Amino acid sequence: MPSLRIPLPKNLARLIASFIYQPRVTYEFPIAMLENGRKSLHVLPDGYEYRLATEADCAAIATLLTADTGFGTWTAERVKSELLDRLIDPRAGAIMLYKGTPVGCGFVTDASTRRKRVAHGMYLYFTPAHRGKKPVTHYGVYQTMAVAADLNYDRVIGESDPWRFSVLLLHLSNGCVPLKNSLYSHIQWFMIERRLRPALTALAKRQARKAAAN
Ligand SMILES: CC(C)(COP(=O)(O)OP(=O)(O)OC[C@H]1O[C@@H](n2cnc3c(N)ncnc32)[C@H](O)[C@@H]1OP(=O)(O)O)[C@@H](O)C(=O)NCCC(=O)NCCS
Numbered sequence: 749m750p751s752l753r754i755p756l757p758k759n760l761a762r763l764i765a766s767f768i769y770q771p772r773v774t775y776e777f778p779i780a781m782l783e784n785g786r787k788s789l790h791v792l793p794d795g796y797e798y799r800l801a802t803e804a805d806c807a808a809i810a811t812l813l814t815a816d817t818g819f820g821t822w823t824a825e826r827v828k829s830e831l832l833d834r835l836i837d838p839r840a841g842a843i844m845l846y847k848g849t850p851v852g853c854g855f856v857t858d859a860s861t862r863r864k865r866v867a868h869g870m871y872l873y874f875t876p877a878h879r880g881k882k883p884v885t886h887y888g889v890y891q892t893m894a895v896a897a898d899l900n901y902d903r904v905i906g907e908s909d910p911w912r913f914s915v916l917l918l919h920l921s922n923g924c925v926p927l928k929n930s931l932y933s934h935i936q937w938f939m940i941e942r943r944l945r946p947a948l949t950a951l952a953k954r955q956a957r958k959a960a961a962n
Pocket residue numbers: 816871872873874875878879880881882885907908909912913914915917918943944947
C-alpha cells in the first residue's frame with residue numbers, strides 16, 4: 749500500500765519542529781532589572797578598565813572568544829561583521845581590560861522583528877582568571893545590556909547552551925526570566941533550576957544578610 753505523505757512546506761515543518769525542540773535555552777532580561785542592575789554597579793576593582801569596543805579591538809576579541817571551545821573559531825573579520833556591525837548602539841559592545849590586557853567582552857545586537865524591537869545579549873566572556881568577581885562580571889553585563897533600556901527596546905533576550913551553568917546562575921540570580929518556548933525547554937529549565945537551586949538559595953540568603961546589615 750502506498751504510504752500517505754502530506755507534503756509540508758519546509759518552513760512550516762521547521763516552525764513546528766522549533767515548537768518541540770530547540771537545542772539552546774532562552775531567557776529574558778526584564779527592562780527594570782537592567783536599569784536597577786546598572787544603578788547598583790560598584791566601582792571596578794583596581795587594575796580593571798571597562799571600555800567600548802572598537803574595530804581596533806576585533807583581533808583581541810577574536811582571541812578571547814576562540815578561547816571558549818564552544819564558541820567556534822573567531823577572526824577579527826567575523827567579530828566585526830557578526831558583532832560590532834550589528835550592535836544596537838556603539839555603547840552596546842565592550843571589552844574589559846585588566847592592567848591593559850583584554851580579559852572579557854560582551855555585546856548586544858539587534859534581533860528586531862517586524863512587530864517588536866528586540867535586543868539580543870551575545871557572547872559574554874571572561875577569561876577563567878577573572879571569573880568569580882561579581883563587580884567585574886556585573887559591569888560587563890549591565891553597562892552594555894542597559895543600553896537597550898535607554899533605547900526603549902521592547903524586549904531584551906539572551907540565549908545559552910543549557911550546560912553553561914555559570915552564566916545561567918549569573919542571570920537567574922539577578923532576575924532573568926526563563927522562556928519556555930518549546931516543549932523540550934520545559935524539561936531543560938526544570939533540570940537547570942533543579943541543578944542551580946542550592947546555589948540560588950545560598951546567593952539569596954547572602955543578599956538578604958547583606959541587606960539586613962545595611
Ligand atoms: C559567563 C561568565 C562571564 C560568568 O562569570 P562569573 O559570574 O564570574 O561566574 P563563574 O564562571 O565564576 O561561575 C559562577 C558560578 O557558577 C556556578 N557553577 C558553575 N558550574 C556549575 C555547575 N555545573 N553546577 C552548579 N553551579 C555551577 C559556580 O559554582 C559559581 O558560583 P559561585 O560564584 O556562587 O561559587 C563566565 O563563566 C564565562 O565567561 N564563561 C565562559 C563563556 C560563557 O559561558 N558565556 C556565556 C555564553 S551564553
